[in-house]
Amino acid sequence: MMLPKLLDSSQISEDSKDRIKLLNSKITSPMGAYTANSKGHMYVRESIANFIQKRDGPAVECDWNNIYMCNGASEGVRTAFKLLIRDQKDGIMVPIP
Secondary structure (H helix, E strand, O other): OOOHHHHHOOOOOHHHHHHHHHHHHHOOOOOOOOOOOOOOOHHHHHHHHHHHHHHHOOOOOOOHHHOOOOOOHHHHHHHHHHHHOOOOOOOOOOOOO
């Protein structure tokens, strides 16, 4: 998506080209640009929710509005901890894997 000229080359698969075209049709802001929604692009979050629903079955209800995309697990954990810790008197115990 960041290098559109690849769509006219043989360097990427037809499946990848189809997925890029689909994403380009669903995402209105340019890739890498601010989306006006810090949770991430709506279409991508909807796709993630649909995947989780299909994978886990009807016992799990997955709402795309409850999905928050981030730049990796470490950033997600850091954000969650910031939400949980009020001040220097709070702490979180994390087991060593």
